[in-house]
Structures are given as C-alpha cells and as structure tokens.
Amino acid sequence: MPLFFLPQEKGSKLLTEQTVERSFRKLFQSPGFGQEEFDKAEELIDQLRPESPLRHRLGVELDELRELAVSE
16 A cells, blocks of 8 residues: 655654545544634645546545535
8 A cells, every 4th residue: 555745744754545544534523523624634735646546536525515505
C-alpha cells in the first residue's frame, strides 16, 4: 500500500490511503462542519498521488459536501 507524507504535522507522519480516507471521514462525522473541515480535507486529498482513484473519489465527495453546505 502506498505511503504519503503529511508535512503540516510534526515529524512528517507517513500516511497510507486507508489513513487518509479514515481521517477524511472523521472530519465530516458530526453535523455543522465548515470551512476549517473543508481545508483539512483538501490537505488530506493533496497527500494522495494525482492518479489515485481515492483522490478522485474523495475530491468528488468533498465537492458534494460543499454544495450541501451552501444549500443549507
């Protein structure tokens, strides 16, 4: 499984795709999420390879979540 760097954390923690997806899901578990969660989600997605199917899927989900937040 590929590993990724998350440079904003101390020690540049290595992340797997599974860890990125789990962290992404945790950001949006509770209602009332906002711009801070969207920014953190973008940072997580940016850790994935450009050709990663997970990167595409999470990007689409993030766009949908933004649309929902605007419509509410």
